[in-house]
Every structure is written in C-alpha cells, then in structure tokens.
Amino acid sequence: MNLLPILEFPDPRLRTVAREIDPAELDEGFRAHVAAMFETMYAAPGIGLAASQVDDHRRFMVIDVSETHDERRVFVNPRILSREGEQVCQEGCLSVPTIQADVTRSEKIVVAALDEFGTAFELTADGLLAVCIQHEMDHLLGKLFIDYLSPLKRDLIKRKLAKRQRSAA
Numbered sequence: 001m002n003l004l005p006i007l008e009f010p011d012p013r014l015r016t017v018a019r020e021i022d023p024a025e026l027d028e029g030f031r032a033h034v035a036a037m038f039e040t041m042y043a044a045p046g047i048g049l050a051a052s053q054v055d056d057h058r059r060f061m062v063i064d065v066s067e068t069h070d071e072r073r074v075f076v077n078p079r080i081l082s083r084e085g086e087q088v089c090q091e092g093c094l095s096v097p098t099i100q101a102d103v104t105r106s107e108k109i110v111v112a113a114l115d116e117f118g119t120a121f122e123l124t125a126d127g128l129l130a131v132c133i134q135h136e137m138d139h140l141l142g143k144l145f146i147d148y149l150s151p152l153k154r155d156l157i158k159r160k161l162a163k164r165q166r167s168a169a
C-alpha cells in the first residue's frame with residue numbers, strides 16, 4: 001500500500017491556497033496519485049481527503065462517504081454553483097486528530113467539477129456528502145474547520161495537539 005503522510009495542524013503548509021489544475025495534467029501519473037489518496041483516506045480512516053492535506057497544492061479532493069468504500073468521487077477544480085439551507089454537523093479532520101466540533105454548513109449544494117479523466121460533471125449533494133464537500137473545499141483554500149471556532153477554543157486545541165505531538169516524538 002502506498003500511504004501518503006498527512007500534514008497536521010498547525011503545519012503552515014495547510015494554509016496554502018491550491019492552484020487550479022490544467023486538464024492536460026490529468027494523466028496516468030495524476031490518477032495514480034488519486035488512487036494513493038483514496039488508500040490513504042480509507043486507511044486513516046476518513047471519508048474525504050483534500051490534496052492540500054498530503055502537501056499537494058493542486059485544486060482537487062477525493063471523497064467516499066459510503067460504509068462499503070464503493071462510492072469514490074474525485075473533484076478537480078470544484079466550484080459551488082448554488083447553496084440552500086443550513087445544517088449543523090459534528091466534524092472531524094485527519095489534519096486535526098482527536099478533535100471534533102460542530103460547524104454550520106449549507107444543507108444542500110450544487111457543485112461543478114471535473115473528474116480524474118477531465119470529464120465535467122455537476123452534482124447535487126445534501127447531508128453528510130454536502131458537509132464533506134464543503135470541508136474539503138475549505139482545505140483547498142487553506143481553511144480548517146477549527147477556524148470557525150472561537151480563538152480561545154482554537155488555542156486550547158493547538159495546545160492539546162502540541163502536547164500530543166511532543167509525547168509522540
């Protein structure tokens with residue numbers, strides 16, 4: 001298995017804004033990297049992974065919210081076309097291990113993107129899939145779910161993770 005290292009908060013590389021991908025870049029090498037990202041996400045385990053989290057600052061992400069690991073979705077250059085409603089969901093993040101917090105997101109979104117072969121698609125998503133798409137798109141803008149929390153809570157999380165990283169070293 002080709003597992004990729006996942007960057008952890010407060011690594012400054014997580015704050016990089018990803019660059020748009022030229023469809024000409026969507027070659028076999030790109031698809032091999034996508035496969036490695038799915039393996040890394042399933043092993044973590046997680047339901048989404050943005051390229052930024054594996055120190056790749058191109059604008060794409062992978063998602064599979066199924067329990068059976070058979071609903072792989074790849075989003076290259078994703079854009080949200082429309083939003084409806086609000087939902088509050090408890091989120092986690094592979095780059096902010098052991099922390100969970102409630103975040104308010106749009107309930108229903110329509111997203112446009114390319115798949116890993118360069119084919120354009122539009123998807124209407126709600127529930128967990130909509131939450132996950134919004135969470136991963138934030139990563140591509142250098143934003144983390146803990147940025148929605150108060151500075152006090154964020155500071156507590158920073159200390160908790162620093163302690164965890166010290167005891168792991």
Ligand code: K1U
Pocket residue numbers: 045046047048049050089090091092093094095131132135136139
């Ligand atoms: O971006 C990431 O770090 C992945 C993250 C995605 C996410 C989860 C929950 C709400 C919004 C976005 C995760 O996958 S955290 C792990 C997780 O939620 C999970 C793991 C195994 C089974 C089910 C969920």
Ligand code: ZN
Pocket residue numbers: 092093094095135139
């Ligand atoms: Zn995350």
